[in-house]
Amino acid sequence: MRVALLLTEAVFDSGLSIVCDVLDTANALRGELHRPPPPWEITLVGFRRHHRTARGHHVRAEPPASVNPDVLVVPAVGAKDPTQLIALVEDPSLRRPTEFISHAAASGVVVAGACTGTFFLAEAGALNGRQATTSWWLGPAFRARYPLVDLDTRATLVHDANVATAGAAFAHIDLALWLVRCRSPALADLVARYLLIGDRASQAAFAMPSVLALHCPEMAAFERWVRDHLGESLCIGDAARAMGVSARTLQRRTMAAVGLSPLAFANEIRLDEASHLLRSTSLSTDAVAAAVGLCNASSLCQLVRRRRGSTLRVLRDGPAHAGIAVSDDDAAQMPM
Known part of the structure; x- marks a missing residue:
């Protein structure tokens, strides 16, 4: 499975690394299964050669046109305030990433996002008419801006057709594990055991x-x-x-x-x-x-x-x- 992670400026460091770490762990543990799934090929893509994370680290990205992914994942960005986040998704400099998400969804690519990354999916129109979730604390701002989305902030992970969304920051774990589970439930269970990933079916207890x-x-x-x-x-x-x-x-x-x-x-x-x-x-x-x-x-x-x-x-x-x-x-x- 070819997985592309779309980078924007101020990408949330742990969100990006969590998805990579879970998929890398799945690749490392494939050999323990009698009939392992194909490996996950992970590529970081972006419209700049180098991106700066929320913590100031520099990450190299490949041009989006150079990949043909099965799954496009949009990690969270480091915005901590709904107003700041809305300004970010409205920024003209991020029009190309939004258009890329929209084109990928229209082409049948599975698009996925977690936490603040779900706003980019919604901005691209990929969530219109679909069920979705986002960080519980962003629910009011999300509902106000994207009324066509059937939002359920109680859920940690929502999968609707070719779109998947996950809740607050560390729900990146649930999103990445879901990608593994789609190919091999047995491997997903193995990864969860090795990484000590527990069950977080709902965000309600944290809201x-x-x-x-x-x-x-x-x-x-x-x-x-x-x-x-x-x-x-x-x-x-x-x-x-x-x-x-x-x-x-x-x-x-x-x-x-x-x-x-x-x-x-x-x-x-x-x-x-x-x-x-x-x-x-x-x-x-x-x-x-x-x-x-x-x-x-x-x-x-x-x-x-x-x-x-x-x-x-x-x-x-x-x-x-x-x-x-x-x-x-x-x-x-x-x-x-």
Whole structure:
């Protein structure tokens, strides 16, 4: 399989290296299979001979016209702010990379992107009418600019026809592993074991409501209202009246900004606060449930299962603690 990685200025260093490392590892482990797939041929391409990464490293690229790839991967760029990212994809100097993506997609080449790289796919029109994902914190900006894309920021990886998109920065791992899995599930499992790649089926557990609401004044106001009334039985009509809009308008604006209904977004805020209380206090689960406006621990458990596909124990530990060994002495000092 011929894989071309399209470079732009300020390409995200780890995104670029992750895709190369996963595919190089797959090539190195092919020999362990009875019937190995063909090797992956990796070429870095760009419209400049040398590209500067986000960390200032210089990377040599081949001219795009010199390759005939089966897959075109667009790694992330180092933009950390939605406004900066939009300005980047609108930059006239990047028109040729965008046109190259568009031509590749129209020619039947599989096009793939992760994190901020998904914006280049969307700008090229490759995602119109398709399901896709992007970094959870870029969801509002993505929806506003690309309304023709069916965006699901809960997903870590989405594959629709000849297009694949992956979520936040280290979802480059999932994207690269997916490329391996397309040719050999057995080899993908082997690579995952060697590189200690775990399962990240959803970004939902990592998303922060306050960040999602940051660039939309109406969503920021709604988030503040929910947090101010978190211990109460929430009424969306009351929130709308406090904001000076109708309930229908609030429904429309939350769907447009974050892809959730007002109640679903309020529940994300509840889970965010419940996670904080479970990890930072010794409150019982019933007390935590009451603090976020739920009837009891059972209601909280159901919400965690429905929105996170997980358990209260995982919510208390947090995603950053997965796989961390704890000594018996340390465990004895942990609040239960």
